[in-house]
Amino acid sequence: MNKKSSDPSSLVNQAEYWVVRLASGAITPNEMATFEAWLSTSPDHRAAFDRERSLWQSLEDQEAAFASAPPPQHLRSPRRSAGRSWVRRHPVRTALGTIAASLALLLAAPDATIHLRADAIADVGKTRTLALPDGSTAMLDSGAAVAVNFDKGERRIELLRGGAWFDVKHGDARPFRVAALGGVTEDIGTAFEVSRRDDMVHVGVTAGVVRVSSPGGGSEKIVRQLGRVRYARGGPVEGMEPGTTTEIAAWRRGLIIIQNQPLGDAIAEVARYRPGMTINVADMSGTAPVSGVFRTDAPDEALQTLASMAGLRVATLPAGIAVLRR
Numbered sequence: 001m002n003k004k005s006s007d008p009s010s011l012v013n014q015a016e017y018w019v020v021r022l023a024s025g026a027i028t029p030n031e032m033a034t035f036e037a038w039l040s041t042s043p044d045h046r047a048a049f050d051r052e053r054s055l056w057q058s059l060e061d062q063e064a065a066f067a068s069a070p071p072p073q074h075l076r077s078p079r080r081s082a083g084r085s086w087v088r089r090h091p092v093r094t095a096l097g098t099i100a101a102s103l104a105l106l107l108a109a110p111d112a113t114i115h116l117r118a119d120a121i122a123d124v125g126k127t128r129t130l131a132l133p134d135g136s137t138a139m140l141d142s143g144a145a146v147a148v149n150f151d152k153g154e155r156r157i158e159l160l161r162g163g164a165w166f167d168v169k170h171g172d173a174r175p176f177r178v179a180a181l182g183g184v185t186e187d188i189g190t191a192f193e194v195s196r197r198d199d200m201v202h203v204g205v206t207a208g209v210v211r212v213s214s215p216g217g218g219s220e221k222i223v224r225q226l227g228r229v230r231y232a233r234g235g236p237v238e239g240m241e242p243g244t245t246t247e248i249a250a251w252r253r254g255l256i257i258i259q260n261q262p263l264g265d266a267i268a269e270v271a272r273y274r275p276g277m278t279i280n281v282a283d284m285s286g287t288a289p290v291s292g293v294f295r296t297d298a299p300d301e302a303l304q305t306l307a308s309m310a311g312l313r314v315a316t317l318p319a320g321i322a323v324l325r326r
Contacts, residue, residue, distance in 0.1 A: 192210050
């Protein structure tokens with residue numbers, strides 16, 4: 001470890017810098033890789049980051065504006081574009097004021113806090129497999145994010161965004177629970193998927209049994225193999241038609257399965273696997289439901305196929321933006 005990183009005050013500066021960059025919502029893939037490498041360098045780095053992240057989260061309900069802080073000296077790139085330089089207006093340790101004064105950016109970037117709360121995030125268009133502390137496995141769908149909170153009383157996963165499939169290891173007396181939008185899915189002996197889309201959560205069981213409860217709706221259901229349920233925030237748990245082993249968490253096998261869905265919903269499902277923005281400006285009133293099986297690693301082909309089925313055109317713009325229109 002270098003001298004600077006062993007300095008406690010310097011470590012705090014570094015942790016605060018990464019908190020600000022993650023919360024800005026503008027962190028680049030290269031920066032994210034640098035952050036993950038920094039985080040894994042030492043347990044002290046993780047502890048410092050967790051402390052500063054908790055402090056930032058305690059300020060979330062203050063109304064203020066978010067301004068990115070300049071990076072610590074040791075993280076500045078030696079190569080700069082002409083005419084650009086970092087301006088350090090105040091020590092990063094006094095960045096509490098900067099952090100507290102910077103939260104309004106969240107209005108423009110509603111997913112920014114996910115980067116602070118999450119312990120793992122899957123890249124768009126890819127899946128990610130996590131080995132959990134108890135030996136269980138979590139597999140994250142494209143763009144999914146989870147926070148892992150295991151303690152003496154329970155094994156708890158908070159699904160912050162997207163979908164995840166869990167293969168739970170048994171022999172641990174602590175209950176295994178997945179929380180999403182106020183509801184909880186508790187393992188009774190199973191492997192299962194929980195997916196969060198807008199204000200609705202879907203649960204599907206690939207093996208065994210789960211208990212799904214929605215405190216706001218005051219309801220609870222036992223769901224067995226191939227069973228599926230859903231609930232909205234504050235709403236009751238509703239039963240759905242049973243699924244199949246192919247349909248539930250099909251993304252684990254690289255598939256997007258569309259079954260008699262409204263065209264807009266089908267387009268939104270495919271768009272989750274595209275790294276670029278998908279904009280639909282077409283009038284889809286009167287369009288028939290669509291069905292199809294597509295590949296998660298070829299979302300542009302799937303988008304073109306769906307567009308063709310409805311007589312739409314897809315215009316591709318820079319930065320991977322796709323616009324659907326008549």
